[in-house]
Amino acid sequence: MEHTADFEIFLVALPGLEHALCDEARALGFAGVRIVPGGVALRGGWPDVWRANLWLRGATRVLVRIGEFRAFHLAQLDKRARKFPWGDVLRADVPVRVEASCSKGSKIYHAGAAAQRVARAISEELGAPVVEAAQDAVIRVMLRIDDNLCTLSVDSSGAALHKRGHKQAMGKAPLRETMAALFLRQCGYTGTEPVLDPMCGSGTFVIEASEMAAGLAPGRARGFAFEQMVTIDAARWAEMRAQGAIAQAPVQRFYGSDRDAGAVRMAGENAERAGVADWCSFTQMSFSDLVPPEGPPGLVMVNPPYGARIGNKKLLYGLYGGLGAVLKERFGGWRVGMVTSEPGLAKAAGLPFEPAGPPVVHGGLKVRLYRSATLRSSA
Numbered sequence: 001m002e003h004t005a006d007f008e009i010f011l012v013a014l015p016g017l018e019h020a021l022c023d024e025a026r027a028l029g030f031a032g033v034r035i036v037p038g039g040v041a042l043r044g045g046w047p048d049v050w051r052a053n054l055w056l057r058g059a060t061r062v063l064v065r066i067g068e069f070r071a072f073h074l075a076q077l078d079k080r081a082r083k084f085p086w087g088d089v090l091r092a093d094v095p096v097r098v099e100a101s102c103s104k105g106s107k108i109y110h111a112g113a114a115a116q117r118v119a120r121a122i123s124e125e126l127g128a129p130v131v132e133a134a135q136d137a138v139i140r141v142m143l144r145i146d147d148n149l150c151t152l153s154v155d156s157s158g159a160a161l162h163k164r165g166h167k168q169a170m171g172k173a174p175l176r177e178t179m180a181a182l183f184l185r186q187c188g189y190t191g192t193e194p195v196l197d198p199m200c201g202s203g204t205f206v207i208e209a210s211e212m213a214a215g216l217a218p219g220r221a222r223g224f225a226f227e228q229m230v231t232i233d234a235a236r237w238a239e240m241r242a243q244g245a246i247a248q249a250p251v252q253r254f255y256g257s258d259r260d261a262g263a264v265r266m267a268g269e270n271a272e273r274a275g276v277a278d279w280c281s282f283t284q285m286s287f288s289d290l291v292p293p294e295g296p297p298g299l300v301m302v303n304p305p306y307g308a309r310i311g312n313k314k315l316l317y318g319l320y321g322g323l324g325a326v327l328k329e330r331f332g333g334w335r336v337g338m339v340t341s342e343p344g345l346a347k348a349a350g351l352p353f354e355p356a357g358p359p360v361v362h363g364g365l366k367v368r369l370y371r372s373a374t375l376r377s378s379a
Contacts, residue, residue, distance in 0.1 A: 008065040013039040016360035020182040054219040057181035061157040081121035097137030158225035165222030166273035187337035193298035198287040200256030203267030205301040210276040217244025297333035324349030332377025
C-alpha cells in the first residue's frame with residue numbers, strides 16, 4: 001500500500017457521538033467522510049492515517065482497511081490469507097495479534113478458527129511473531145467475515161486515542177478526553193472563548209479546551225501502532241508531529257475549580273504535563289463561591305456527580321439545584337453544557353436547556369449532554 005494509495009479509513013466512535021465525530025473529521029478536511037455503523041468512514045492514504053491519529057480529538061481509534069476477499073470455508077480462507085501481501089503493511093519483527101468476527105450469514109461461522117488461519121498465514125508467510133495476549137501485541141489485525149466477504153483491517157492507533165499521553169492523575173469516574181472534546185464541540189466551542197468547569201476533577205474539560213484554543217494536536221505526546229509498520233515515512237511523520245506541537249498562546253484563560261484539594265492538585269499537574277498550565281487556573285472552592293472570571297463571557301462545562309455511585313438522590317437534586325441557581329444568578333451572558341445520566345437531575349438545575357443530546361455510554365451508564373442558550377443577566 002503506497003503512501004499515495006486511496007483506501008478506506010474507519011474512525012471508531014463512542015456510540016451516540018458519531019455525528020459529532022463526522023463533523024470534526026469534515027472540519028479537518030478529510031475526504032469522503034460519512035457516518036457508518038460504529039463510527040465514521042473516510043478515504044485517504046497513509047499520511048491521512050497519521051494525521052487522523054494526531055489531530056482527531058473525538059475518535060476512539062483509527063482502523064485501516066488493508067484488503068478484502070471472499071471465502072466460503074476455512075481452507076479457502078487459509079489459502080487466500082497466505083497469498084495476501086502482508087509485507088506491504090506489517091514488519092516481520094513486530095508482534096501481531098489477530099482478532100476475528102463472523103456474521104450469521106457467512107459459511108465460516110467460527111471466529112476463533114478463522115483468526116487462527118490468518119495468524120498462521122502471517123506467521124508462516126511473513127515470519128512475524130503472532131501473540132495471543134493483547135498486551136504482548138504491537139499491531140492488531142482484524143478480520144471481519146460478513147456474507148462470506150473477508151475484510152482485513154489493521155489498528156493504526158495502538159492504545160485508545162483518549163490516552164493523550166499526559167494524564168497520569170485521574171479522579172473518580174473520569175470523563176474520557178475524546179468524549180469531553182466532542183461535548184465541547186457540540187456546545188459550539190471553537191477555541192475563541194473562556195471555558196470554566198466548577199467541578200473539574202482531573203481537569204479534562206479545561207485541558208481539552210485550552211489545547212483546542214492553542215492549536216495543539218491531541219496526539220502530539222504519545223506513540224502509535226502505525227510507527228511500527230512498513231508504511232511509515234519517518235521523516236514526514238516527524239515533521240507532522242512537530243507541527244502538531246506548536247502552540248499559539250490563546251487570548252483567553254481556562255478555569256477549573258473543585259471542592260476537593262486532591263482533584264485541584266491533579267488537574268494542575270495534568271495541565272503542566274500537557275504544556276498548557278500557563279493558560280489554566282485551578283482553584284479549590286465550592287461551587288457556591290463561584291464568580292465569573294474577569295473578561296468576556298464564555299462556556300461553563302460541567303460533569304456533576306450522578307448515577308449509581310452516589311447513594312442519596314435527594315442530595316444530588318439539591319446539588320444540581322444549587323449549581324443552577326449560582327449560574328443563573330451570576331453568569332449572565334454565559335452558556336452552559338452539562339453532562340448527566342438522568343433527565344430529572346438536569347431539570348433540577350432549572351437552566352434553559354435545549355432538548356438533550358443522544359445517549360452516550362460512560363462508565364456503564366448512559367449520559368447525555370444538556371446545552372443552554374446564553375443565560376440572561378439577573379441584573
